[in-house]
Amino acid sequence: MAGRRRTKHRKLVDKIKEDQRVSSVPDEQNSAAADLPTELLERILSPLDLRNNIRAAAVCKSWQAVATSVRKSNRHPWLMICPKVGNSYDFYDPGQRETYSLDLPELKDSRICHAKDGWLLLSKARTRRIFFFSPYTLELIKLPKLQSVHEAIVFTAAPTSDNCIVFTVNHVNPMAVAVSTCRPGDDAWTTIIFENQLPFVSGICTKIVFSKGRFYCLSEPGWLGVYNTNNGIWAVLSVPPPKCTEYLPPDYWWKGKYMAEFNGDIFVVYTCGAVNPFVYKLDETKQVWVEMRSLGGMTFFANFLSSHVRVDLKGKMRDNVYFSKVLYYGKRCVTYSVDRDRYYPRKQLYDWGEEDPFQSVWIEPPEDA
Template sequence: MVSRTTNMEDPNDKGDQERTWEDLPTELLDLISSSLCLGDCIRFRLTCKSWISVTPPLRSNHLPMQPESGSQLPWLVSFRKVKNGVCNFYHPVSSDSYTMYIPELAGALLRNARYGWLLLSKKKSTCILLFNPFTTEIVNLPDLEDGDGPFQNMFFSSPPTSSDFVVYGLSTYTMVVYHKGENTWDTYSLRNPPKFKIFAAPCNPVFYGSVFYFLCTDGMLALFNPKAIEEESQWEIFPESALYCMSPNLAVSTTRNFIVEYNGEILAIFVGLVGKPISVFKLDHLKMKWDRLETLDDKAVFVSHQSSTLIPAGLKGIENRIYFPRLHGQDNSFYSLSTHNYHSFGSKDSCEEWLNSTEHWDCAWIHPTA
């Protein structure tokens, strides 16, 4: 730890004069802070009270490679200025923010995020690529045909370095699948039989046991196995809806849904128009049916339409909550299954719905990787 004062030579003085850290030039502070990762940037700003206003947190292009506090928590990445190649990273607990300028990604659309990678599309969805913001590595995939899009969902199964790397894209009548090492995409028609009504939900699926799990708008579940040889055996649809099992009124009032997976545990979250009601279900793999959950125990869920994740909370006080890509002021909003209300870390206020918060669009939750 450095001291708060130092002897600095002033050419206008004849001798040494004691000065405080507050006297350091603003340009020097900007230069230092622009080279720091998140944890060091926080400590740097807290060294001197006046530095907090002089060095705003949205300064650095260097994302934290190995975050210290809450390292197991994901960050919310959003492309608020997508045409300019500017993306923002936001921590749901500390409310810290980062801005990155990546000219190579100008015009890209954020599709999915997993394993520290972002799945993006460019040029009317025909150009597909993956980008790791923590290593700045880019992986380009084969171009798609012009008539394959536009896609309402896109998803990848594992890191692009993995041998079982699979990418899928879903439009109204077509699904495309890419397998690692291939030069083209496989195309599947959804017109006969007409499966497109099943996949009206905007949320991306999850991938477990070499199978894609799709959550439908009405709570039905559909499975797609890309390894199946016969097209007829690739799909398996389970007609029992989680929502209609509970109440037809619940199904009508639900406007958004999300599906998440952790170590084989698959959950479905259904959310009403103004953030209520919220219903959580767990998939019974033996009976292939949804069971209602009243608590997440020591886990937390982070949801967005591009990516959702279920993780052990790790840090005390953040468990049994559903974190949304919404802000109440400068703080993240979350729903507590203990209080059945919405809260934010920067306020003691709570409410039953999310009307007083703003939502991030074109965003996804991503785990930092080294």
């Protein structure tokens, strides 16, 4: 009997010792991780994106301190609001909910066409002059006069970059469009007329984004035209318009539509005052728009003139669509949560098709913001 007890006692002691050895491994690993020099930890953690940085911060206290010190998040755009009278432009920071003002007499009698990389593309209706302007450095770069009446017009990169191309597509007839391109420093625009294999009606509400050497143009009815800058070919894709158009009345299908590019992917947001927004991603392989039930950590900044997509934003900005409307005396933007399928605030329905399309634009903040 005593022998059995001693045997059981030995087994119990051995089990406890083994459990202690197993449980001590994480402690040893954590101890080794904590003993890494700060300089080495900074080199290890600096390249991490926001999500992995947060995970690394959970290893131990020393990792948390270093991860926090090198933590990076992408910068979100600011909303530039044009004045109805005068030259004072407001710049609203949706992250801090603060507004700054700049007096920009250089923009008098000009209309904003597009914004990217901290630059504005503007036009003067009387002279048909088109020019770039940086509201932060006050630098101005002129372009040749565009003879044809331009409607939707965009550019690919800052005009100080070798990759900058200015692009516009204009309606000739239901089966033909005129594509015009220009680079800073050119003496004139290059215009080519293309015949469409499928109907494509372009206009002021056509949405245009640039991705991987191609301009994607979403027409008012929802058909997609593509201009390839590498070979100079224009084509209308056989991608049916997003299904949400079946919910929109015939006189509404051109309103409240936004388009953006991110990492080679094309996204659109369709809105209607009677229903919540629809978010779609282009599957070019299957030639179809796929509805997104979640933004997967992305943030969509929607605007008539220029929409943007960002990832790795701090706080509660992720997984939302930010619309270019500021409420409560400039304290808050109207947002829509895709995951929760609701507006914030949700006291009313928002008819984005009724907004002044040229009243505001999303633009990147200055480096020393």
